[in-house]
Amino acid sequence: MKKLFLFLIANMVAFIVTAQISLINDDIKQEWTEVRYSVMPQGRICDDVTTISYGEKVTKNDIIYTSVKSSSDSEEQSLLGYMRQDGEKYYFNPIGIEEEFLLYDFSLQKGEQVEIIEESVWKNSLYISLKKDVGDDIFYHSVSDVSIYMDKSGLERKQITLDNGEIWIEGIGSTKGLLHSCSSITGSGTTLLSYSENNTQLYDVVCPCEKNNFSFVDDDMKWAYLYSETEEISSIKVPTILTVRYEYKGDTIINGFIYKKMFKSLNNGRIWLELGYFRQDKSEVFFIKKGEIEEGLAYDFSSDLRNRLDWDDNLLVESDTIVIYNARKKISRVCDDRESSSDNWFYCYDIVIEDVGSLFAPAFDTLYYCPAVGVGCPYMTKLLCVQKGDEIIWHDPDYNDCYYEQTAINTIENQQISISPNPVKDILYLTLPTANNLIQIIDTQGRKVLQTECGETASVNVSLLKNGVYTVIVNNNQSQTFVKNSYSIQ
Numbered sequence: 001m002k003k004l005f006l007f008l009i010a011n012m013v014a015f016i017v018t019a020q021i022s023l024i025n026d027d028i029k030q031e032w033t034e035v036r037y038s039v040m041p042q043g044r045i046c047d048d049v050t051t052i053s054y055g056e057k058v059t060k061n062d063i064i065y066t067s068v069k070s071s072s073d074s075e076e077q078s079l080l081g082y083m084r085q086d087g088e089k090y091y092f093n094p095i096g097i098e099e100e101f102l103l104y105d106f107s108l109q110k111g112e113q114v115e116i117i118e119e120s121v122w123k124n125s126l127y128i129s130l131k132k133d134v135g136d137d138i139f140y141h142s143v144s145d146v147s148i149y150m151d152k153s154g155l156e157r158k159q160i161t162l163d164n165g166e167i168w169i170e171g172i173g174s175t176k177g178l179l180h181s182c183s184s185i186t187g188s189g190t191t192l193l194s195y196s197e198n199n200t201q202l203y204d205v206v207c208p209c210e211k212n213n214f215s216f217v218d219d220d221m222k223w224a225y226l227y228s229e230t231e232e233i234s235s236i237k238v239p240t241i242l243t244v245r246y247e248y249k250g251d252t253i254i255n256g257f258i259y260k261k262m263f264k265s266l267n268n269g270r271i272w273l274e275l276g277y278f279r280q281d282k283s284e285v286f287f288i289k290k291g292e293i294e295e296g297l298a299y300d301f302s303s304d305l306r307n308r309l310d311w312d313d314n315l316l317v318e319s320d321t322i323v324i325y326n327a328r329k330k331i332s333r334v335c336d337d338r339e340s341s342s343d344n345w346f347y348c349y350d351i352v353i354e355d356v357g358s359l360f361a362p363a364f365d366t367l368y369y370c371p372a373v374g375v376g377c378p379y380m381t382k383l384l385c386v387q388k389g390d391e392i393i394w395h396d397p398d399y400n401d402c403y404y405e406q407t408a409i410n411t412i413e414n415q416q417i418s419i420s421p422n423p424v425k426d427i428l429y430l431t432l433p434t435a436n437n438l439i440q441i442i443d444t445q446g447r448k449v450l451q452t453e454c455g456e457t458a459s460v461n462v463s464l465l466k467n468g469v470y471t472v473i474v475n476n477n478q479s480q481t482f483v484k485n486s487y488s489i490q
Contacts, residue, residue, distance in 0.1 A: 021158075021170045023104065023170070023172075024066050026066075029198050030196070031196050032172075032194070033193045034049070034178070034180075035047065035190065036189070037190070037191070047328055051072065052068065052080075052177075052178050053070075053071075055067035055069050066083050066084065068082065068083050068178075074283065080095060081095045082100075083103070087107070103181050104174075106160065106168065109143065110143050112143050113141065114141050114143065143160055144163045146158070146160055147159045152202050153200070157171055166181070168181065169203065176190050176191065177190040177191065193205060214325055215280055215355050216356070220248075220387075221247075221386070223246040223247075223357065223383065224243050224383075224387075225244045225246075225381050226382045226384050226399070227266075227381055242267075243384065246263070246275070247264075247265075248260040248261060248278070249261055252277055254295075255295075259279045259288065261274060262275045262278055262287075275290060284300050285298045285299040285300075285301075286298065299352065301354040301355065318332065331351065332352050356386050357386075382396065399466065417430065417432055417472070419472060424485070426463040427460070428460045428461075428462050430460065437453065437454055437455070437474055439473075441460070441465075441471070441472055443469075449465060449470070450462070462484055467484050469482075469483055470482055
């Protein structure tokens with residue numbers, strides 16, 4: 001009987017200890033990692049993983065709070081707000097907002113209700129959820145179950161399951177993230193990835209996103225830029241159109257740092273020339289040109305492009321995000337503020353995508369830097385595609401191919417056709433050898449995209465063609481190649 005009594009007492013003590021596990025513990029180091037995602041057609045797209053931790057104590061309105069901070073790979077640690085505990089209830093006061101709100105109530109039992117948090121505000125790169133009354137009504141979730149969660153150390157914790165599938169774990173928080181309990185954000189959300197105490201992980205889940213990480217300095221990253229120029233030979237304009245490829249091939253150590261060796265090819269990968277050496281430190285990409293010893297900053301994806309390009313104050317810097325390879329990346333534009341910059345790429349001096357690079361020319365190869373042929377710009381360069389291994393992760397949607405072979409041109413002596421401008425935006429002008437001519441335009445896959453008949457001179461509207469490389473065939477026996485580019489100057 002005595003043994004049974006001691007057994008019951010021990011279990012009661014264990015239950016009491018479990019019920020009193022605190023979400024705020026000054027004696028241990030507590031850390032949460034979570035990821036925010038958006039629901040996109042291609043799946044859930046994740047942002048950076050965020051680490052949440054506690055900081056110093058703060059007194060507000062005679063109440064002692066614990067500060068809550070966040071950090072990620074792309075952002076320094078920042079203050080989110082302040083949390084306090086009152087028995088089994090926890091309150092949060094977001095930074096910049098006077099009021100606090102109830103974040104958790106671990107005294108809830110099955111069948112009881114909890115208020116839904118409907119409104120969200122953006123604070124320090126996290127969505128901080130706030131309660132919102134809708135008229136005279138307040139929406140609720142019901143507690144569908146109360147059970148026990150055993151963490152990775154074997155400790156039993158109270159677990160509350162809501163009718164929306166969200167789970168609260170005592171001493172850990174919500175499965176949506178520490179500060180996201182009962183949040184309701186259409187088309188997006190957060191997931192708690194892990195919780196640790198004194199660097200010992202007690203909770204973890206698999207990331208719910210189909211995120212594919214990549215960085216600028218990766219072994220299997222490859223770039224392909226379209227290069228086009230027109231050279232005048234014997235009064236005949238002859239275009240040169242080719243793909244300049246860039247790839248990493250091996251490593252080297254310089255000044256104690258490991259660099260990846262960058263090579264380029266002008267002939268479809270048959271011959272590779274060593275260009276220089278790259279290393280990446282978080283958002284900064286450094287480059288050493290072959291034959292030199294000092295490195296320079298090729299990209300800083302965390303700052304705006306005005307700093308990198310050292311342009312004057314007449315330029316407008318715009319930043320946004322896009323989804324590439326199921327990962328959200330920053331895109332920045334430096335444009336002339338005389339024009340509508342976002343809609344007129346010719347007046348954008350550079351457009352850079354995080355971990356992809358410039359869309360006009362690689363910063364590591366200053367030979368090629370022209371967004372369109374025009375005054376002071378005798379050639380054109382444009383990023384066609386970026387690969388990670390054999391998979392294309394970014395492709396210019398305006399071009400109908402990723403790689404172009406060196407263009408084959410008939411011998412100059414026999415060439416009797418002339419086209420201009422090249423590249424062309426809307427109207428292609430032709431001078432032809434005879435009075436009656438059959439004109440066909442063929443794309444790089446051999447498909448006929450346009451056909452017409454004309455005399456010795458003609459103007460052909462190609463504005464509806466996709467950007468890319470095309471061949472004009474005259475009377476089935478002569479040809480000339482041109483580039484359709486929406487951003488060319490006429």
